Amino acid sequence: MLVEELMTPKEKLVIISDMSTVRDSIKLMREHKVRSVIVDKRIESSAYGLVTFKNILQSIVAEDGDIDLLNVYDIASTPAFSVSAKLDVKYAARMMVNNSIKRLLVIDNNELRGILTMTDIIGILMDSVE
Secondary structure (H helix, E strand, C coil), X not given: CEHHHHCEEHHHCCEECCCCEHHHHHHHHHHHCCCEEEECCCCCCCCCEEEEHHHHHHHHHXXXXXXXXXXXXXXXXXXXXXXXXXXXXXXXXXXXXXXXXXXXXXXXXXXXXXXXXXXXHHHHHHHHHC
């Protein structure tokens, strides 16, 4: 099975500007009921990033709770770990396990195509057990 068969497509993702505030990212996560937001590229040749609950929690601890001092750019994982849509899912899963990450951006030709999460992969495994 290929990554593109399991990924959530770009059209369903929550994307935020790198200059937005951390508070804005929290609002988007709450509004869309997601655990991460994708940080858009500033220019064509730059990289996509990712902001997760973990990034936000780390920033709150580092700033003693004052998240209004930070922009998304300050806390995002940029560049985010990514894979091609045409990669076999088993290699994506191995990458997640080896790097202790739960999400991979799906990027081809430096353009965002979607996201693959550990939940996506586990869901397929659970379906195959039933």
